[in-house]
Amino acid sequence: MEPAGWGGTLAAGAAVAGVAAGAAWLWRHQGDLATSRPLNEWTFTHMSALMPTATVARPPDPRPLRHAPRPLEVTYAHAGRERTLADLHAATHTTGFAVLHRGELVHECYPGRFASPEARFQLFSLTKSVTSMLVGIALHDGVLAGVDDTAVSHLPHLAGTAYDGPTVADLLHMSSGVEFTEDYADPQAAFARFERAVTGGGSVLQVLRSLPRAAEPGTVFNYSTLDSQVLGWVLEAATGRTLADYAAERLWHPIGAERDAYYFLTRGRPRTALGGGSLNASVRDLARLGLLMARGGALDGEQIVPAAWVDRSRGTDLPHLAVGALGATTPAHYGYANQWWTVAGPERGFTGLGIHGQYLWVDPEADVVVVKTSAWPVADDPERDAETVAALRAVVAHLRSEA
Structure with a gap:
């Protein structure tokens, strides 16, 4: 016979083991859960509740964005039919959307x-495109000697x-020659090992080595x-x-x-910080960055990012x-x-991109910036x-056609 109380003890032990197993499963699969719908609408706006952070401080006196809201009756052709921006937001799970034209915020919505x-x-x-802006500033400041510096000369x-x-x-152009597979679905890929190191307390440097x-x-x-991380x-x-401190002083x-x-x-x-993927910012402040790039790196007569660096980001x-x-x-x-990602066409537009549908679309010729988070x-x-x-493209064409 079992001594009195063993049944309860065994049940409690089983419950504890079950909770431990469940917690271990959640830990192993935290990335998959955080990026799956509909939970990702919360996680993509609450990363500070999930991971340690470093603040990029705003200035005491923000630079106001000029607001000039008006209807944006744009349609675009896709998959054989005309669609509206409301169709876009529904089909692509838009969470935030803003459009600047000639420096004015003409449209803004937050479906998320x-x-x-x-x-x-x-x-x-x-984030990678913002890192590039900071590199351009550092080169102008003289703290980086030139783009021909080797990575190892700074990181022995x-x-x-x-x-x-x-x-x-080479790093700026994703041409390091280092073998790395950016496969987000393969749990055995180098990217998965990198992600586990970031979120699980491992060593990013060990993955890189x-x-x-x-x-x-x-x-x-x-x-x-990993090119961007380096x-x-x-x-x-x-x-x-730190990236956060430098971004605050020289950009924010x-x-x-x-x-x-x-x-x-x-x-x-x-x-x-992840120079290739861990920045979190508001839609309007992203629009400010896009406006900076659309205006050749200058705002209100102040050259913030070197003009030649902006031009370099529009194509090679x-x-x-x-x-x-x-x-x-x-x-x-x-x-x-x-x-930056360059796009076809004589306008030499370009965009920052992030997985799960993040866009900072810049068309300097039309003086249009579009931010889309998703x-x-x-x-x-x-x-x-x-x-x-x-x-x-349809938004840009519509605004370009305005008198």
Whole structure:
């Protein structure tokens, strides 16, 4: 016979074991859960509740955006029929949407359940384009000598790794030659190991050290968040500042941001921001960044990002980065330059992009900036991207046609 109370003890033990197993499962699958609909509408506006963060402080006196709201009756053709912006928002799970024309905020809406002008949105790889802006500023400041600096000259602990050789220019153009598969669905891919290191307390540096060389630096486009991670580390080493502090001083204050932004940090120590994917900011402050890029890096007569750096971000003559030349897994309407995606057409428009549908679309010739944040159910979706590009092109064409 069992001693009295054993049944209750065994049941309690089983319950504890079940809770522990459930907690372990949640820990292992936290990334999948956080990015799945409909939960991602909450997580993409509440990353500060999930991860450690570093604040990008706003200035005491924000630079007001000129508001000139008016109807934006735009239609676009996709999949054989005419669609409206309301169709776009429904089909592509828009959470925030803003349009600047000639420096004025002409349209703004927040279809997301947790979205508002005050919300800070997880930008994923749109962060890379902001990192590029900071690199351009650092070069102008003289704290970075030039784009021909090697990564290892600033990060000597990378000596002997595959990142011993690529230059800042190679990193900016996603042409380091380091083998890295940006596959968000494969749990065995290098990206999955990187993600687990970020969220699970592991070592990002250890993941980086494990990567082999696949091509001569500067010769092949291979989209890699680790290239941008190294670029962010180079920037921190050169400036002696964290990404958050440097972004606050050299971008958020000069553009007159109205909200603090923040980078989420790795759980493992030493904690680090992700130069390729952890910035969270408001839609309006993203629009301010886009306006800065549309105006050649200047606002109200103040040159914030060097004009030549903005032009470099609009395209390059390197053939492997041309629109349509990035490979079979990349939509043919994109090229790449300087941590920005270039788009086909004589206007030389360009955009920052983040997985799950984040866009900062800049058309300097039309003086149009469009911000779109989204909560796609999957990281990459060529169909939703094609529809979004069709819609954003239509917005630009509509506003360009205004007298």
